[in-house]
Amino acid sequence: MNHKISLSESTKYFNSKILLFGEYTVTLGSEALAVPFNGYKGGFSFLSSSQYITEILLKLYNYCHLNQLGVYYDLTRFKVDIDNGLTFDADVPFGYGLGSSGVLIAAFYDRYGIKEDASLGAIKDVLAQAESCFHGVSSGMDPLVSYLDSPVYFSNSGCIALNEAPLDLSNFFMLDTGISRKTTDYVEIFKIKCVEKAFKNVLEELKKLNTQAILTLFANDFLNNGAVVRKISELQLEAFSEMIPEAYLHLWEKGLQTDEYYLKLCGAGGGGMILGWSISKDKIKHLEPVFLNTDNKTT
Known part of the structure; x- marks a missing residue:
């Protein structure tokens, strides 16, 4: 779009x-x-x-x-x-x-x-x-x-x-779903899910994974960063499926099956942009991704 x-x-x-x-x-x-x-x-x-x-x-x-x-x-x-x-x-x-x-x-x-x-x-x-x-x-x-x-x-x-040390974001990309959504709608879904004990356990795991993802990105450890993003993708598919547009569920699953790319929520989810991580730009050209460079510009 x-x-x-x-x-x-x-x-x-x-x-x-x-x-x-x-x-x-x-x-x-x-x-x-x-x-x-x-x-x-x-x-x-x-x-x-x-x-x-x-x-x-x-x-x-x-x-x-x-x-x-x-x-x-x-x-x-x-x-x-x-x-x-x-x-x-x-x-x-x-x-x-x-x-x-x-x-x-x-x-x-x-x-x-x-x-x-x-x-x-x-x-x-x-x-x-x-x-x-x-x-x-x-x-x-x-x-x-x-x-x-x-x-x-x-x-x-x-x-x-983080002004002094530019981040290497070359493995990250975005997919445009073409869907505009209301953040508040998905925040309400999140609040309802937060009363479930199993969901609370998922959130605790996601907290740890977010920390690991940030630290590996800071260290330019792209292999371990990708491994952590994969775990985040799996957990979000399992516990945040309501926030993933239905048309993208198959792509989400396929990325995990092939390890060619991993998808994760961008903000509240439900539409807008979906974030992705891939070790190979060539293998995901068919997705029409918007890549992020080291200076955060589109390619």
């Missing part, structure tokens, strides 16, 4: 994000790793606006005003700009697990944020408060990755921007 639109060369854009490891379990305190992805982006401009975008910006303004976020954002300037035709120029598809609202909030903080010397954790909290306009409760993870335009490692002790 082609979501591309014509973007202005003069606008400051912020990249979308991909949660490589930690989907769902990050809400339970597990480690997570997210990276920026410049295949999709968005930024403010004064190009021709639409009523739909204006309503979204007014929703954000009203939410921030009602929740007294004026201590963090210049809401007066934001409202003046909206009245003067401010729009949000973006090609990030909604409901795809790529952080569309996070891109908006990253641009919002960059342009209107009242910035002080603060830790990444403090910035993340300020971003989360604004993004909660769209998600009810936000972790701030998505807008932080887009704002920093850097991979970010999240743990119970805080978050670390």
